Amino acid sequence: RVPTAANVEYYGHLVEEAATKRKLISAGGRITALGFDDSTPAGQALDSAESVIFNIAEGRITQDFVALKDILKTTWDQIEQIHKDQSVVSGVPSGFNDLDAKTGGFQKSDLIIVAARPGTGKTSLVLNVAQNASIRYKIPVAIFSLEMSEQQLVTRLLCSEASVDSYRLRTGLLKDAEWPRIAQAMGALSEAQIYIDDSPSVSVMEMRTKARRLKSANNLGLIIVDYLQLMQGRNTENRVQEVSDISRSLKSLARELQIPVIACSQLSREPEKRPDHRPVLADLRESGCLTGDTPVYLPDLGTYRPISELVDQAGLRVLALNPETWKMEPRPVLNAFPTGRKPVYRLTTKLGRTVRATANHKFLTIDGWRRLDELVPGTRLALPRRLAGPFEQTMTNDELALLGHLIGDGCTLPRHVQQYTTVDLGIAETVAHLATRVFGGTVTPRINRERRWYQVYLSATGPLMHGVRNPVAKWLDNLGVFGLRSYEKFVPERVFAQPSFQIAHFLQHLWSTDGCINFSAGVRAHPNIYYATSSLRLARDVQSLLIRLEVNARLVRVSQGLKGRDQFHVTVSGREDMDRFLSDIGGLGASKLIHVAAIADHMSPRLSNTNRDVVPREVWRQVAVPAMRVVGMTTREMQAALGNRYCGTTLYKQNLGRDRAARLAMAVQSDELRRLASSDVYWDGVKSVVPDGEEDVYDLTVDGLHNFVASNIVVHNSIEQDADVVLFIYRERFYNDNVAEDRRNIAEILIAKHRNGPTGKLELLFIDEQTKFANLDRRRGS
CATH class of the missing domain: 3.10.28.10 (Homing endonucleases)
Structure with missing residues (x-):
């Protein structure tokens, strides 16, 4: 055809077709490289390959940067649309008026944690959200149920939608007047786009694969996971680290698919030990707590503050380690709070740095985060080797x-x-x-x-x-x-x-x-x-x-x-x-x-030869050997490049000085080794861990990265950190049999964290026999 203005749409399609094919060619090369990379597990390679194809199918390819003006245009369009609709709900509605008023609905790419003690209604609440979103607002919902079978879930949905007693439904003792309601509920549910997967031990990778397909085929709008601790993560002996990895992966899934993900989570027993049994963020954390006298480094001031003095303080920044670059970065403190009185232990490193923490507090090793009660003498921990401070001179x-x-x-x-x-x-x-x-x-x-x-x-x-x-x-x-x-x-x-x-x-x-x-x-x-x-x-x-x-x-x-x-x-x-x-x-x-x-x-004439300031020997097999495979280098060639006599794999038992790690990085062409060789980390061995009484303990929430420097040691934050919204369920009747009659069916929903909005408390009606939450009738005077 002659290229004229009349044919512009046709030529646009040709350009689009050619661009898509070029992306496929590029993707094919990347997938082939994944297949030849022996250091990448097969499951992870499959997930990465599928992600590449999915991004092309969705018409978007991953890029490093987006111009601010392009983001502003999208943001402006969203603001205009919200203003035009005159609605407080801009995300996926929960169907609960007070909750939607505070959250604006569940937003795209958000991870929402719904947490409570067993038996308080986590599953009921998220099922009601799924029911409201799919039936009333026609939003496709995927439910990954690791605790209950699909039949049990459907029975609950049916009871809730028909407003009938769950016991009578399960036992067949239904009243005549309830049958029409059940038939009507079945009709509504059959038209709802609710997709249930009750695989008992689904992994994040499997969930990601299934969700991508559902997103592509049915425009999936919401994912619900019940519940977090039952999911299967990557193989690790450390379950705490595994749960942290899972929560981080769920946040990544929400961002990739641009839909909200709601995950139920079990709370610790800590609420039951307090006079006020209402949950707090620390009950959700996997990271443990620090004693109140623990000095936290504040880089903007160059000083240390006891963690207990940071409670209710605003505008402070701490130093955190970025594991991608192995450099220390300043990050804002979002929250500092007491977590009760608990047994603590004193950890001392070989340099004499000490910290007092609970048994489940995590510290960074070359193998990842480890609980304090998993550490043994000799385990090398990440310590800051340098601390950035202020530049202004206030003393002569x-x-x-x-x-x-x-x-x-x-x-x-x-x-x-x-x-x-x-x-x-x-x-x-x-x-x-x-x-x-x-x-x-x-x-x-x-x-x-x-x-x-x-x-x-x-x-x-x-x-x-x-x-x-x-x-x-x-x-x-x-x-x-x-x-x-x-x-x-x-x-x-x-x-x-x-x-x-x-x-x-x-x-x-x-x-x-x-x-x-x-x-x-x-x-x-x-x-x-x-x-x-x-x-x-x-x-x-x-x-x-x-x-x-x-x-x-x-x-x-x-x-x-x-x-x-x-x-x-x-x-x-x-x-x-x-x-x-x-x-x-x-x-x-x-x-x-x-x-x-x-x-x-x-x-002056002596070479540096330290067995103290080293990169742990685990990097030989974790980083160096996989890098050698990628470049096709043998062990003999690698040792020759380092100037060593060949000694087989005996070399892998030795720690590496930073200079040697840098030379090894150059020989095997490993960016990760280069970063480790020039990192802000000093890997110091554990000297001792001993019980040290019982004390009031505290914790921090740090934005962006999952750690901060305390007692000159890198310590961890955990799963709440990944969440954009944290909701707790508190029912007074669960703890007090003598609760007032007008409060027996009231459930408090505590918004403990809301990254982009207000926190606070709201109340819902919980109808126990129907395992159902409902909006509270304000005419009751509650």
Whole structure:
């Protein structure tokens, strides 16, 4: 045909046909590659292949980015349509007026969790939603029932639709007047597009396949899963991790098909232990809880806050690990809440980092998330190797330097002259000069030589009287560190709020007090770098500040026997950590500077050889071997590329240093290995897990990623995190036989989480004999 305006539609179809075929050709290549990829399980390959074809059939192909203007146009069209309809319901209606008023209906791509204790009506509620959506609003619904058979579900639907007693229906004791209602209900249900799959152990992959076909053939509008914990996930010994993976997969399914997915979930027994039995989000979580004193790192402030103080706080961000990039990212806290009083355990790593948590709290290993009660000594956990902080400077270098000296070797007690002690005259003069620069003429420093040390007195220039204090004492008091004994000392919060270069400056001056930088010469020559204190809190603060500089130090308790209080040593070891310490912090004072140079000379010709800062050996078989298969590389060729003598698979028993992991990544062409080799993670071994009493515990909800940094360890959030809406069912009659007559059939629906709307409470009528929820008649005065 001649290409004219009259034939534009015809040529449009030709272009569309050609484009579709090109997509099929491309898809064929991708599917072929999946078939040859030995590292991908067959089931996963089938699922990926089907997804590729489904996307083409749906007329959309996955892309990396969408221009904002295109999204705005779609959003504007939706807003216009909602305004035109003048309806509060923009999603799939539940049929319950108060619920739809709060949620606007169940929205496309949302995962909705309906959770309750057994026997409170989870299945009844979701069946009523399916019934209302399909019969009243003509929306096709798929029900995956893992608990009840299709016959049992249909019986329930029939009772609910006909409003007849379920017991009489099951036993055949129906009244004559009920038969017409049943016949009418059967007619309505037979026309409803409700599709039931009662496979007892369906997997997410099977569910995805069936849902795609139903979406393509019948324009599926809603999926219901009853219930979450009965689903089959990927093969794993960790059921907690498996349930988390399932919930994440259901959210992915909702996004792929652009329809809401409702999943029922069983609650823990925690509501039954509380005086108020109403469920809270923590009852749904699989992640466990942390004690109230657990310090949570806030990167925007550079400081730590006890998790108990984050309750009801808004606008805070935490650091979370992105498992796709292995980098730490700031993420907002959506919710922080108490979860009751529970038995806790103390976990200590080999670096001396500790956290106190419940047995079911999860920690990240190279094999995925593991519960605390599954960890054994030697298991390597993900710890942040560096912590990002603020860039704004709010203290001067002189203030930080003076503060470091006074925390270390200062005597700053009430009713006592403010003084500083050192054996180094040069440092004594430095402290005197710092005091003059910080306080000007209000302080008159004086250096006295004692027998083998120097005393620096920081006296006020003017007379002290009622209401007039020594400026040094007043300054320290404002920072919160005045009047502390040596075992009570700590680093003020304002120091943590400084940029990293200032933290290094503070540590340099603090280290000149009770810190050691020493090179032991001789046959077994070795460097010693550590800070010693009788204050555990100060030791933890020093360890945390070093992480800001990417120095991962070890904290150990050193017994003094009968000589006095135990000491806590924060020790820097390993070539990279010592190099970074010497270059960024360094020494102060003539003696320490000599040893800094000696250590640098000693380490200069030596290669880094650490068995501490490593990538766990599991990556050989999990990452390296599959990558070798893809590029067609043998074990012998891989070891030759690393410069090793061939040793078979014995090599796979060794952990990898980060440099070696980077060279291996280059040899086998693995992006995942490259990311692990340059990650923000320090893989530290578990030293011990011991019972540690019973305490009030707390939890966080973090947006986007499923974890946050607490006690300088990466800890987990779980299934509630995947949900866009969380609904709890609470029936007072379930717990109290003496409930008032007008409340016996009332069910509270608690909207505990709503990502894009309000939370709150609403009430529905529950008709027990019909296993049916209904709108509450407001004329009753309820």
